[in-house]
Each structure stands twice: as C-alpha cells, then as structure tokens.
Amino acid sequence: MNHTSEATPVAKKFKHNPAPRQAYRITMTIENAPGPFAQMVGLAQYDVVNTECLRPPKDNPGGYSSPVPTEDVELPLLKVGENRFETMVYADQMLDEDYAGRGLCRWELIQMRVRMKVTGAADETIFTPSIPAQKILEQSSEVVHFRKSAYGDKDGFPYFGQPDRSRFGPSVQDIDLFTITFNPVKG
Template identity: 45%
Template sequence: MPDFKQNPNPKQRYQLILTLANAPGPFASIEGFMQFDVKTPECLPPPNENGGHLWPTPTEDIPIVWIRVNDTEYTGVVYTDGMIDEDYYGRGVCHWELIQAYASLKATGAHGETRFVPNIYPEKIKAQQAEKTYLLKQFYPQDPDIENYGAYGQTDRSKMDPALKDAELFTVTLTPKAVTP
C-alpha cells in the first residue's frame, strides 16, 4: 500500500461544535475522526488477473481533537481538504473526498462500554447546517448484552419507535462553522 499523505496545510476548515442535551451521565472519553475515501477508482491498480478481485477503496481516518468547553459542549476542527490528491499507484491522480466526520463518546473510556457515535456528512458541513442525533439512554454506560456496543442513533426522530418517550433519549448535535484560514 502506498503512503497516503495528509494535507499539511488544509484551507477548508470548519469548527465543529458538539453539544449534548439530556445526557444520561458524563462522557469522559470523546474521540473523533474525519473519514476520507478515494473517489476516483480509475487511479487504482487493475483487478487481479487470476481472481478478478478489485482493489479496495483506500480510506484514511484523520483524528479530530475535541476540546472541552463545559459539561455539555466540545469543539474540534475538521477540514474537507485533509488529504493530498496524488498519483499513488502510477495510474493517475487519486482524488480524495471527505465522507463523514464523527465523534465516539464513552462514559469513562473503559473496555466494554457503549460507544455513542454521532456523525455529520460533508454536505451539511459545507452548508454549515447542524446535525442532531437521537440516542437511547438505556445503553449508557454499557449495553448489558453487547460488549463495546456501537450506538449510532437516528437523525430523524420520526423514524424511531413512537412508543419511545423523549425522556428515554438524549441528543448530540454537531454544528459546523466555517473558519477563516
């Protein structure tokens, strides 16, 4: 695999504000990543002659550093030009695109705890539109049946079970704001 290069001087920066509402408890562990994928498959090596296997789409995750503002708010910086477009395989320039930015919140960070994983897509980041994710409180701090459970929630409250009461939910809102370089 080639050594994919992060952009050392990104210019398309956004501050991402993470806001918790009605959380079931504190979150001592908050991580995050920007996921980038190659969007030009023609730059990848051809399929394997013997089995016809295609090369997997290269993907790179760049960490988001979350800074605590208070008990319910954190900020981080994301950028849409985080990877360098380059000829990595000798078949033409591979162009990267941001696929999503996401957070991963855990009660203490201990093994086995539920990971609450809200995300936001680049269209909303560029339009500076907030994305609210509804999550179930019952999985905090840990799902009793599934170790290291990943709870991704729902961004459309109307698609959730109508029997769920608002008191059984909490939200994580990711709000992007453009940053001048």
C-alpha cells in the first residue's frame, strides 16, 4: 500500500521593508519615577488589517478564523538626556504580501511600546507604556501615568499605566504618580 503524506506548510516569515521611508522619531521622557529602569526594550507592533486576505474559517480546523498576523519589531532606545530616550519608528516597516492566495495582506503600525523593568529580574512588574499609531502619525503626544507604589513590585505582570489621569480617582494625588511621555515627530 502506498501512502502519500502532505507536508505541513512551514509558516512564512514576515518580511520587513528593506527601505522604509515613513519615519517618526519618538522621544520618551520619564518624569518623577522613584528610581531608574535597568532594562528597557522598545517595540513597534504591526498587524495585518484586512482579514479578508486570510484563510476563511471553513478552511481552518475547527472552523476558526486564521489568527491575525502580528509582528513586534525591536527598536533601539538611545539615551539623549536625563530620563530621555529616542527611537525611530517606521510606519511602512512591513512588506504587504499574499499569505493564503486570497489577495495582498496589508500591514499597519498599531502601536509603539516600551517594556521596562526596575532591575531586569524575571519576577518583577513590567511597566509597559505605549503610544497608539494614530497619535504617532498625527505627531500628538501621549502621557501615560503609573502609580509609584508599583515600582519594584514582584508580581511579574505587565502594568500598562493609564493615559487618562482622572481614572485614578481623586484619592490618588499627583505625588503618588510618575509619567512617561511620548513625543513623535515625522522624519
């Protein structure tokens, strides 16, 4: 008996644009933090935004939609002053491709974020401020507030902060918070 097995397709590696042109310089400023951050990793998140290019549920086991392709691109953070860092984000970092034979999948920048730890220990809180793509493209600032009391916590969870200061309520004073501000500029 002759059995033919079909090879499982290898997942395609998403391709980066070798010559991106839509550059945005982002300055991140940390204000009133209780201390320094020993570990900081900048990331730009890109997602496929037109899901009709993906395999439909009937073609997937269990009838589920294909997961939306996403890619995090690590960004170097350059220290440019006391508690100030810069990086460059490219809105056109990803190359659009046809992954399922259903047309071109379009990639868009979703956000830029920084994963920050006080010492870098595995079990400590991961401060994760971010700025959405819309604000980057509009060159609008984003201020993210964090409770100072979370600095040095050992819970291992991400803490995304709060762009809306009022969400902390009246019992939390400004002295109880520190901020991380992102300022994007085209070019």
